[in-house]
Amino acid sequence: MRGALSLNPTYYEALKRLTLELAGVNLGADHAFLIETRLATLSRKEGFESLDNMVEELFNTGQNRLAVQVVSSLLERDTHFYTDRASFDKLEDIIIPALYPSRKSGKIRIISFGCSSGQEPYCIAMALDKAKDKFPDVTFEIVGVDYPSSALDRAKAGRYTHFDVQRGLPIRDLVTYFDRQSEDWVIKKSIRDTVTFKETHLLSNLDALGQFDVVVFRNALPHYSSPAQIRVLRGLSTLVKPLGYLLLGTDEALNHINYGFDTLARQPNIFRRREEKVVIIEDPNIKKPTDRKTFEKAKRRLKDMGDVKAPKSA
Amino acid sequence: MSAKTCLVVDDSRMIRRVASRILKELKFETEEAENGQDAIDRCRIDMPDAILLDWNMPVMDGLDFLKELRKDPNGGKPVVVFCTAERDVMKITQALDAGADEYVMKPFDSDIIESKFFQAGLI
Numbered sequence: 001m002r003g004a005l006s007l008n009p010t011y012y013e014a015l016k017r018l019t020l021e022l023a024g025v026n027l028g029a030d031h032a033f034l035i036e037t038r039l040a041t042l043s044r045k046e047g048f049e050s051l052d053n054m055v056e057e058l059f060n061t062g063q064n065r066l067a068v069q070v071v072s073s074l075l076e077r078d079t080h081f082y083t084d085r086a087s088f089d090k091l092e093d094i095i096i097p098a099l100y101p102s103r104k105s106g107k108i109r110i111i112s113f114g115c116s117s118g119q120e121p122y123c124i125a126m127a128l129d130k131a132k133d134k135f136p137d138v139t140f141e142i143v144g145v146d147y148p149s150s151a152l153d154r155a156k157a158g159r160y161t162h163f164d165v166q167r168g169l170p171i172r173d174l175v176t177y178f179d180r181q182s183e184d185w186v187i188k189k190s191i192r193d194t195v196t197f198k199e200t201h202l203l204s205n206l207d208a209l210g211q212f213d214v215v216v217f218r219n220a221l222p223h224y225s226s227p228a229q230i231r232v233l234r235g236l237s238t239l240v241k242p243l244g245y246l247l248l249g250t251d252e253a254l255n256h257i258n259y260g261f262d263t264l265a266r267q268p269n270i271f272r273r274r275e276e277k278v279v280i281i282e283d284p285n286i287k288k289p290t291d292r293k294t295f296e297k298a299k300r301r302l303k304d305m306g307d308v309k310a311p312k313s314a
Numbered sequence: 315m316s317a318k319t320c321l322v323v324d325d326s327r328m329i330r331r332v333a334s335r336i337l338k339e340l341k342f343e344t345e346e347a348e349n350g351q352d353a354i355d356r357c358r359i360d361m362p363d364a365i366l367l368d369w370n371m372p373v374m375d376g377l378d379f380l381k382e383l384r385k386d387p388n389g390g391k392p393v394v395v396f397c398t399a400e401r402d403v404m405k406i407t408q409a410l411d412a413g414a415d416e417y418v419m420k421p422f423d424s425d426i427i428e429s430k431f432f433q434a435g436l437i
Contacts, residue, residue, distance in 0.1 A: 080429075162401075162419060166426040170433050172418040176405050 007036055011055045015039075015070070022071045023147070024203050031074070038073045056101065070148035077116040077220070081168035082123050085086070087218055087250045087269055092127050094270060095245045099213055100135050102243075106151020107139045111209065111239060113217040114202060115144035116153025120216065121195045122187055126177050129191065140194060148199040156197050158187035203231050211241045218249035235258050237273070246271040316342045318436065319360075323353040323376065324397070326370040329420075331400045333397065336424045340437055350374025354382055359413055364436050366427075367399035367414075369405075377412055384413040393434045398420065 004115035015035060016027045027035065036051070046066070053176055058066050081086055091110075099108055112121040121144035128140050146152050154160075165185045178185040198209065214234050220228055237259035240246055246261060248254075250268040254261065261271035320342040322333045327348075334344040346361065347353035350375040353365070365383075369376040376396060383389040396409045397418040406417055416434040418426055431437050 163423075163426070166419060166422070167429050168433075171406060171430075172410065175403050175410070180401065180403060 006051070007032075007039075007055070008052055011052065011059075012105055014059060015055065015074070018067065019071050019074055020225060020228075022067065023075055023201075024231060025075060026100070026223070026225050027074065029115045035074060038076065039070060042069060057187075060297065068148065071145040075147060076149050076151040077114070079116045079119045081119045081165070081171075081173075081269060083119070083168060084219055084249050085168075087247065088120075088123065088127075090267065090270060091124065091214065091247060092131050092265065094264070096128070096131070096135060096246060099245070100138060103138050103213065104138050107141055108214070109143070109212040109241075110140045110214040110216065111143045111145060111212045113145050113215055113236065114220040115146050115152075115155060115197070116149075117151040117160075117164075118144055118158065118162075118195070118197065119164075120144070120218070121155070121197075122158065122177075122191060124216070125191045125194045126173055129177075129194075142195045142211070143209070144195060144197045145200045145202075146197075147201060152197060158192045158269055159184050160186075203228065203235070204236045206239055209239060211244070213241055213244045214247065215245070216247045218247065218252070221248065221252050227306045229255070230257065233257070237261065240273045242273055242275045244273050246273070250281050317341055318363040318364045319343045319345070320364040320366060321345050321347060321353060321356060321362040321392075322366045323347045323350065323369040323379070324366075326348055326368075329368070329397075333427070337366070339424065340428060340431060342433050350379030350382070352378060353379050353418070357383060357386070357389070357392070362392050364393045364395065364434070366397050366418075369396060369400050369409075377409065380399045380409070380414060393436055395430055395434055421433070 012032065012035065016031075019025050019027050039054065040051050043051045045053060047070075048054040048057065054066075057063070058070060096108065111125060115121050121142050124142050125140070128135070144155055146155075159181070160178075161184055165178065174185065177188050177191050179188060181206055200206065200209065217232075217236055221232070224232055233254060236246060241263075247270070250269060252269055254263075254271065260274050262274060264270045264272060320337050322330050322337070322344055323346075324330045324333070325348050330346045334346060337344050342364070345356060347356050349371040353367075354374070357365075367376045369377070369382065376381075376398065380394060380420045383392070383394070384395075394413065395416040395418060396414045397420065399420045400406070401419050409417055416430045418430050428437070
């Protein structure tokens with residue numbers, strides 16, 4: 001009998017490489033338990049006898065659909081309501097007031113990038129509903145984006161457990177914006193209708209999403225590898241309208257490349273896009289976001305690693 | 315700077331112990347009371363910074379305690395966090411109207427207590 005972690009070590013390394021290839025995210029050594037638990041759930045859902053069977057199927061047959069599901073499961077983040085409150089409050093206190101004069105009688109489009117199970121876009125909707133008297137004559141469109149995943153399905157349903165709604169959510173927000181349904185709490189239609197969710201690969205071409213006045217991308221950047229951080233930020237820069245804003249998490253920054261943004265004075269995690277057309281000098285060593293078959297490449301690398309055969313069953 | 319004080323009010327000895335242990339980890343000094351009347355008596359001697367308050371208790375329930383507390387000249391000082399199995403929206407609203415600052419629905423864990431005490435400005 002093996003120890004607590006039963007996944008074949010070769011498969012473990014292969015999954016780490018696949019996640020890096022497909023999503024640009026480095027899974028550290030502390031993710032071993034997460035890989036086991038999350039993929040065990042997925043393998044049961046997909047009808048496999050064991051986790052090893054599923055991973056064997058993944059790498060031997062090269063199912064892109066399964067690869068996306070595996071990587072999406074591994075990247076689901078445990079998000080809370082009003083995570084990193086200090087940076088969240090800057091949206092209402094600094095960014096919206098700055099945009100408001102030029103958007104009066106119009107619309108402010110906000111995107112929550114990497115929204116996981118939806119707490120962030122719903123918090124934005126609740127905060128702006130509470131502040132509606134401060135910003136009359138403007139409508140807000142809020143879009144939550146993430147990889148297709150069960151977390152994103154929960155976001156679309158707006159349904160949260162007893163434990164979810166007690167982490168970060170003030171009780172007055174719970175009674176104002178949620179209905180109790182059996183043991184769960186469901187966000188009220190008035191708030192849910194202001195938020196739409198879209199499934200998007202965060203490293204893919206993002207043009208189809210259109211442009212936004214505010215891009216919110218908080219507390220996810222450090223998980224990406226350095227080249228992937230550059231690809232993600234470059235993609236995000238194209239989503240921000242001229243003179244629009246990018247909001248990162250507390251203590252997060254753009255790291256040496258400005259991507260056409262200026263940093264706000266005394267606000268190191270708020271970036272305002274310049275008015276002129278952004279020209280980004282390409283570094284030939286940095287991969288461009290394309291629709292290339294990254295999974296095929298990952299498979300080739302796995303083949304190079306040699307042993308990808310499943311262990312014999314005990 | 316001295317540690318903040320929290321009075322844990324619950325008729326269950328086990329809940330009082332679990333909650334006190336969590337609050338001590340959050341650097342609170344804790345005292346315990348087993349019903350609303352016991353809690354009122356303790357508050358009149360020494361008003362705490364925070365009260366973690368059960369609803370359904372013998373002698374005096376949590377809601378009556380809270381109404382009584384808020385009538386006291388110094389009774390506006392403690393931050394009151396209800397901690398109860400009552401999950402009905404009407405009940406929660408009733409607690410807030412009576413002067414509760416936050417509300418924990420049982421069962422709870424240390425993350426929930428920490429989050430609610432943070433929401434209430436206690437940490």
